[in-house]
Amino acid sequence: MAILSGALAFLFTQQMNASFNRGRDKRMTTRQIADLRKITMEFDIQLHATSQRMNDLTAQVEARSDAQGKKIVAELQVLESLMREFAGKISRQARAQQSDISPAAVPQTGRAQGPASAYVASLAPVIEQNDLLETIRASLEENRVDLYLQPIVSLPQRKLRYYEALSRLRAQDGSVIMPAQYIKVAAPAGLMSVVDNLLLFRCVQVVRRLTQKTRDIGIFCNISGDTLADTEFFPQFLDYMQANRDLAGQIIFEFAQEAVLNAGAAGERNLRRLSEMGFPLSMDHVETLALDFPRLKAMGFSHLKVRATTLVGGMDGANAAVAAEDFKKLLSRHGLNLIAERVEDEKTVVQLLDFTVDYAQGFLFGEPRAVRDDAQRGADSATVTASGTAAVLPLRKAS
Numbered sequence: 001m002a003i004l005s006g007a008l009a010f011l012f013t014q015q016m017n018a019s020f021n022r023g024r025d026k027r028m029t030t031r032q033i034a035d036l037r038k039i040t041m042e043f044d045i046q047l048h049a050t051s052q053r054m055n056d057l058t059a060q061v062e063a064r065s066d067a068q069g070k071k072i073v074a075e076l077q078v079l080e081s082l083m084r085e086f087a088g089k090i091s092r093q094a095r096a097q098q099s100d101i102s103p104a105a106v107p108q109t110g111r112a113q114g115p116a117s118a119y120v121a122s123l124a125p126v127i128e129q130n131d132l133l134e135t136i137r138a139s140l141e142e143n144r145v146d147l148y149l150q151p152i153v154s155l156p157q158r159k160l161r162y163y164e165a166l167s168r169l170r171a172q173d174g175s176v177i178m179p180a181q182y183i184k185v186a187a188p189a190g191l192m193s194v195v196d197n198l199l200l201f202r203c204v205q206v207v208r209r210l211t212q213k214t215r216d217i218g219i220f221c222n223i224s225g226d227t228l229a230d231t232e233f234f235p236q237f238l239d240y241m242q243a244n245r246d247l248a249g250q251i252i253f254e255f256a257q258e259a260v261l262n263a264g265a266a267g268e269r270n271l272r273r274l275s276e277m278g279f280p281l282s283m284d285h286v287e288t289l290a291l292d293f294p295r296l297k298a299m300g301f302s303h304l305k306v307r308a309t310t311l312v313g314g315m316d317g318a319n320a321a322v323a324a325e326d327f328k329k330l331l332s333r334h335g336l337n338l339i340a341e342r343v344e345d346e347k348t349v350v351q352l353l354d355f356t357v358d359y360a361q362g363f364l365f366g367e368p369r370a371v372r373d374d375a376q377r378g379a380d381s382a383t384v385t386a387s388g389t390a391a392v393l394p395l396r397k398a399s
Helices: 002-100 116-141 179-186 192-211 233-242 257-261 264-276 293-299 308-312 324-333 346-354
Strands: 145-154 160-170 218-222 251-256 281-284 301-307 337-341 359-361
Touching: 116 160, 116 179, 116 192, 145 192, 160 179, 160 192, 160 359, 179 192, 192 218, 192 233, 192 251, 233 264, 251 257, 251 301, 257 264, 257 281, 264 281, 264 293, 293 301, 293 324, 301 308, 308 324, 308 337, 308 346, 324 337
Parallel strands: 160 218, 218 251, 251 281, 281 301, 301 337, 337 359
Antiparallel strands: 145 160, 145 359
């Protein structure tokens, strides 16, 4: 009986242990299933959130692509309009010049008109102008318009802060036509608005490329007085810049002093509109410093370029109201930065530092360097482009 009772007790104990173990395993399995369900639910939530973020990102990319596509189309339309305008002006100019040198309009060779050499000499300026106009036309039509950038540095650190954009035309033989050469022909022909608009178009492309790397560097873009006074072009110019207001602060529009002084009420309104969009203004080719500085500030000017020789050689010749030592303080009171241009030697820099000049520009800090075409892309990887693919040649001091 004792042995039987012990065996029964042992079997009962084993049965109880097995039942307890089964209950424990069941509870553990239940907890694991609950944990798996919780993990699955969290994964579903994260998957849904990720999917939503991907959808939002896709929508943003599509919106940006659509906006970029529209901008490219708009810019192409601007270029197409420019070329139509250019072709029309060239045609009108050519017809006018043909009438100017027609037999009825020029002296005829003959005994009553003097020697033939005098007659040929009288036609030489007209022929030369026609040749240059034809060169300008071909350069624009064949995209032989080069953009050059010259650095503007801060003083005394000599840190690169801006570029000035300059346009050059290339003849078919590769020779460079400087602004001083083509302006005298392009301006009377009414073509400066075309040249300025092409320069502006390329400046916008360069700035967009620059801002992908840094927003600390801006570009000075020159606009001629003829363009400022062009009642057909300038409203289009303002519309174009309105569409590119995101570049305000990176593009500084520069006007010659003569153009600003002769702008008139309409011109001043245009300057103020540019400033209200957020684009700073600059004045160069300054011949007199007897300026209405509060009025300049009211129009939106924030930079004044003065030749270094004017600052270091005495201000009396420029009709300045103060000495060079006090000129920077005068400008600062009216919110204007002083840029000394045409700086070519270290001695001049030392003198400019005595006048606390903000910025300097000149061959000492770097000569104008061309924006490279696709075929010239090479070793330089650090770059700015005008079309998204052209690089700026490295800056170097003039020899």
